[in-house]
Structure formats: structure tokens, C-alpha cells
Amino acid sequence: QSVLTQPPAASGTPGQRVTLSCSGSSSNIGRNYVNWYQHLPGTAPKLLIYSNNQRPSGVPDRFSGSKSGTSGSLAISGLQSEDEADYYCAAWDDGLNSYVFGTGTKVTVL
Amino acid sequence: QVHLQESGPELVKASETLSLICTVSGGSVNYYYGSWIRQSPGQGLEWIGYIFYLGNTLYNSALKSRVTMSVDTSKNQFSLNLFSVTAADTAVYYCARHDAIPVMEHGLDVWGQGTTVTVYS
Numbered sequence: 164q165s166v167l168t169q170p171p172a173a174s175g176t177p178g179q180r181v182t183l184s185c186s187g188s189s190s191n192i193g194r195n196y197v198n199w200y201q202h203l204p205g206t207a208p209k210l211l212i213y214s215n216n217q218r219p220s221g222v223p224d225r226f227s228g229s230k231s232g233t234s235g236s237l238a239i240s241g242l243q244s245e246d247e248a249d250y251y252c253a254a255w256d257d258g259l260n261s262y263v264f265g266t267g268t269k270v271t272v273l
Numbered sequence: 274q275v276h277l278q279e280s281g282p283e284l285v286k287a288s289e290t291l292s293l294i295c296t297v298s299g300g301s302v303n304y305y306y307g308s309w310i311r312q313s314p315g316q317g318l319e320w321i322g323y324i325f326y327l328g329n330t331l332y333n334s335a336l337k338s339r340v341t342m343s344v345d346t347s348k349n350q351f352s353l354n355l356f357s358v359t360a361a362d363t364a365v366y367y368c369a370r371h372d373a374i375p376v377m378e379h380g381l382d383v384w385g386q387g388t389t390v391t392v393y394s
Contacts, residue, residue: 165317198380200318207367207384208310208318214378251318255376261333262308262377264318 166191167252167265174271175242183268185235185252191263195255197235199228202249202267211250212237239270247272275300277385279368287394291355295368295385302326302344306371307351308381309342311364319364324351325373358392365389 168186175181185197199212210219212228215235227238235252252265281293295307309321322332324342332340336355344351355362366388369381 195376196378198377200381202318207386208369208381209384210380210382213380213382219382253318253320253377253380255378257376259334260331262320262323264310264320267317 165266166256166259166263167254169250169252169265169268171266172269172271174273175239176273177242177244179242180238180240181242181270183237183239183250183252183270185237185265187233187235187254189233190258191233191254191256192230192235193233194257197228197230198253199226199235199237200251200253200264201246202251204249208251242272244272246270275370275383277368277370277383279366279385279388281366281388281390283389283391285358285362285390285392287359287392288357291353291358291362291366291390291392293353293366293368293388293390295351295353297349297351297370300370300383302346302349302351302370304373306373307342307344308369308371309353310367310369310381312367312387313361313364316364321353321355321366323371360392360394363390363392 200208202208215230216228276298306323308323339356341354369384
């Protein structure tokens with residue numbers, strides 16, 4: 164059972180902006196960094212955001228991350244059909260001394 | 274470009290040991306951590322643990338009693354052993370690399386494609 168909670172689903176039409184949330188606690192997001200991953204079934208998960216709001220090289224600037232208190236957010240602007248995937252937040256949890264993933268949000272492009 | 278590839282048996286008998294190897298190409302395991310992550314059918318991602326190239330390990334407390342990891346820098350590989358498996362261990366297993374920045378701030382930046390392991394009885 165994950166300690167990071169994400170809404171199970173989100174959707175939008177092409178070109179729209181979608182924001183995904185990730186709710187944690189003081190032992191994880193509250194004191195550590197949020198990372199975000201994109202996962203298409205049958206492929207390797209891809210790091211989208213690290214250190215709350217940094218994009219690895221090659222990740223489009225349509226993806227942006229932020230953190231406030233014990234929650235993190237991932238925004239996808241200019242939604243595209245290829246953005247249809249599962250998105251997971253993750254953070255280090257000091258209480259569990261483990262890296263924890265969120266429950267995941269499935270993004271559908273209508 | 275760094276590439277990770279998992280290898281190992283696709284089928285493991287219940288109560289036996291699941292053993293996987295992650296081979297790193299295009300780069301080195303030196304100065305990096307290797308993590309193992311799994312995804313059970315219909316479930317989310319679960320971090321199993323990591324090993325540093327010097328051999329230091331940290332395991333998910335939920336699996337700690339059944340997990341060991343090792344590294345072979347000469348072969349550029351790190352490995353996972355999961356003992357006494359049950360059907361609940363059926364999953365896609367991924368290996369991934371991350372740097373030595375504390376609390377995995379920089380995330381898992383390179384992943385393998387994953388390998389499906391089914392536990393049968």
C-alpha cells in the first residue's frame with residue numbers, strides 16, 4: 164500500500180493543460196524531493212521530473228513539476244496523444260527509509 | 274548512451290529463489306547505485322531496494338527478510354535474489370540506475386526494459 168496518493172485517472176483533449184497531484188506526508192514529500200515518471204505499458208518507465216521541478220535532458224518543457232508542503236504536482240501543457248500513459252510520483256520516505264512510489268495516475272487523451 | 278538489460282528465468286517455482294541480473298552497457302556501474310523495482314499485475318511500482326557499486330545495500334523493509342543484492346563491477350552487473358517466492362511475487366521486474374546524491378533526489382534516470390517473472394506452483 165503506497166504512502167503517496169494520486170488520483171487514479173485524469174483526461175484532457177489535445178492542447179489542454181492537465182495537472183496531476185501527489186499527496187504525501189511530512190516523512191516523504193514534506194522533507195524530500197519529488198520525482199515523476201511516465202510509464203507506457205510494456206516499456207521502461209521514464210524519468211520526467213527530478214528534484215521537484217527539474218527536467219532531464221530531452222524531456223519537453225511541456226512537462227513541469229512543483230512541490231508545496233507535503234504535495235507535489237505535475238503539469239502537462241499542450242497535451243498530446245503520445246502523453247497517454249501512467250504517471251507516478253516518487254520520493255524518499257525517512258520513516259520507512261525507502262523510496263516510495265505513488266499509486267499512479269492514468270492519463271487519457273480524449 | 275547507457276543501457277540496462279535484465280535477464281533471468283521467466284518462471285520460478287513457488288518456495289524457490291528468483292534470481293535476476295542487470296547488465297549495464299554504454300557506461301559503468303562504478304559510482305552509481307542500482308535499484309530493483311517491480312510491478313505486479315494491475316498494480317503500481319514498488320521499490321525493492323538498491324546496491325551501491327561498493328556493495329552497500331538498502332532494502333524495502335517489506336521484503337528485507339527475503340532479498341539480497343550483489344554487484345560485480347568486473348562484469349558491469351548487479352543482481353537480485355528474492356527467496357521463498359509466492360504467487361504474490363509474480364511481476365515485471367525492472368532494474369534502474371541512479372547517482373549517489375542523497376535521498377535519490379535525482380531519481381532513477383536509466384531503466385531497463387523489464388523482465389516478466391511468473392511464480393508457479
